[in-house]
Amino acid sequence: MADRLELVWGSKANLAQRSGRTGRVSNGTVFRLITKEFYSKLIDYNSPEILRCQLDKLILQIKKWDYKNPDVILASAIQPP
Numbered sequence: 001m002a003d004r005l006e007l008v009w010g011s012k013a014n015l016a017q018r019s020g021r022t023g024r025v026s027n028g029t030v031f032r033l034i035t036k037e038f039y040s041k042l043i044d045y046n047s048p049e050i051l052r053c054q055l056d057k058l059i060l061q062i063k064k065w066d067y068k069n070p071d072v073i074l075a076s077a078i079q080p081p
Contacts, residue, residue, distance in 0.1 A: 011046045012039070048079065055081055 006079065010018070022028035034040070050058070062070040074080055 008046075009042060011043045013045045015039075015042070050074075050079075050081055052075055 019030040022030050059070045059074075060074055062068075067073070
């Protein structure tokens, strides 16, 4: 199976991060071209990438790096798969 980039709507956390410094550390305004109704339907956070990717391909990539054993790297994740 080939990898593909899945186009999905961002989460509320993504939108807050994309605002950059505007409104966080200095005065400014963020403009988003979505309605408040649509914004309210967005999820708060996206699922972690490690849960969305195919583990077999991730393990092969780790082996290709020849850095550490895949078991060690995956076990050090915040929420191991």
